[in-house]
Amino acid sequence: MQGPPADPIARAARRALPATGIVLAGLTVVYAWVVWNAPPDRVQGVIQKILYVHPPLAFAAYLGFLITGVAGALYLVRRDDAYDRLASAAAEVGVLFATLMLITGPIWARGTWGRWWSWDLRLTLTLLLWFVYVAYLLLRTFTEGSERIARFAAVYGIAGLAVIPLNYFAVQLSQGSIHPENLERGSLGPGMGLPFLLGVLTTLTAFLFLLALRVDVGELRARARARLERAWARGEAA
Amino acid sequence: MSYVVAAYGITALALVVYGLRLARERRTLRRELAIEMESNGG
Numbered sequence: 631m632q633g634p635p636a637d638p639i640a641r642a643a644r645r646a647l648p649a650t651g652i653v654l655a656g657l658t659v660v661y662a663w664v665v666w667n668a669p670p671d672r673v674q675g676v677i678q679k680i681l682y683v684h685p686p687l688a689f690a691a692y693l694g695f696l697i698t699g700v701a702g703a704l705y706l707v708r709r710d711d712a713y714d715r716l717a718s719a720a721a722e723v724g725v726l727f728a729t730l731m732l733i734t735g736p737i738w739a740r741g742t743w744g745r746w747w748s749w750d751l752r753l754t755l756t757l758l759l760w761f762v763y764v765a766y767l768l769l770r771t772f773t774e775g776s777e778r779i780a781r782f783a784a785v786y787g788i789a790g791l792a793v794i795p796l797n798y799f800a801v802q803l804s805q806g807s808i809h810p811e812n813l814e815r816g817s818l819g820p821g822m823g824l825p826f827l828l829g830v831l832t833t834l835t836a837f838l839f840l841l842a843l844r845v846d847v848g849e850l851r852a853r854a855r856a857r858l859e860r861a862w863a864r865g866e867a868a
Numbered sequence: 869m870s871y872v873v874a875a876y877g878i879t880a881l882a883l884v885v886y887g888l889r890l891a892r893e894r895r896t897l898r899r900e901l902a903i904e905m906e907s908n909g910g
Contacts (some may be wrong), residue, residue: 665876680875687879726886734875741871836883843890850897857904 637712640849643842650839654832661825661832668825680738682825686833687731688756692794693837694724695763699791702784714780715852717787718770719844721763727837728760752800752809759797762790 636644661682671678697720705713735753736746747753769783800809818826 676869677871679872683875683879726882730879730882733878737871737875737878840883840887840890843887843894847890847894847897850894850901853901854897857901 636846636849636853637710637715639712639716640846643845643849646842647839647846650835650842654835654839657828657832657835661828664825664828669819669821671819671822674742677738677741679825680734680741681822682829683833684731684734684738685826686829687727687734689830690833690837691724691728691731691759692798693834694720694727694841695759695787695790695794697841698724698763698766698787702787705784706781711780711852712849714784715848716845717784718767719841719848721766721770721787723837723841723844725760725763725767726840727833728756728763732756732760748809750809751803752797755793755797755800759790759793762793766790 665679665682668679668682670676698717701713701717701720704710705717735756739748740746766783766786769779769786796803
């Protein structure tokens with residue numbers, strides 16, 4: 631496709647897509663094979679294998695919200711729409727991963743605790759984090775293209791970052807949380823380190839692939855919208 | 869086992885559907901922009 635060059639972030643995303651896609655395909659095959667052959671947990675049994683997808687989804691969601699905040703800050707400093715589009719794209723992909731974290735968690739909880747949900751601090755803050763960024767997306771959906779809203783969204787995205795450390799350390803902060811403690815080096819059983827590492831790598835690669843795709847689509851949408859606005863302006867002038 | 873299948877299945881399905889939706893929109897936008905560029909003389 632010819633035409634005006636894309637912004638540097640969209641160009642980088644476009645260039646990264648094929649390589650990220652190939653790495654993702656390869657990692658997914660190895661990940662599936664390793665998880666399938668991972669030893670079952672002595673206490674929980676097979677259901678413990680959800681460990682190899684649930685925390686990695688949370689890490690990817692955190693990364694998405696972190697990028698939203700950082701890109702929002704850069705937008706406020708440089709007033710470059712490319713950063714605003716990156717913030718919006720990272721929030722959308724981050725919410726997708728957070729939603730999947732909120733689905734896989736209760737599935738695991740139902741199989742081990744016997745109930746889908748518990749209103750303890752970690753789970754409640756996770757739900758709050760999800761609502762914060764769903765609200766961000768709603769704000770962006772209904773007010774696309776407005777500079778004032780882009781500035782407000784940037785500040786909102788930065789403020790939303792405060793929930794991430796609260797959410798991560800909630801298990802340490804609350805006494806008697808039903809949610810297991812955060813993983814530390816050596817806390818996994820024998821044969822569980824590799825599938826967990828592959829789970830993190832595959833999920834983060836999937837996140838980066840989808841983010842690159844979403845950034846590219848965001849830039850194409852902006853170009854299509856600009857062309858439409860120019861066409862309308864020409865039509866009105868005529 | 870059904871819980872594990874549900875967790876992995878829902879995750880894989882959601883990511884694939886979202887990726888395909890974006891890929892389709894990307895293809896459509898690129899085609900539309902290319903057609904418009906051609907009609908405007910590049």
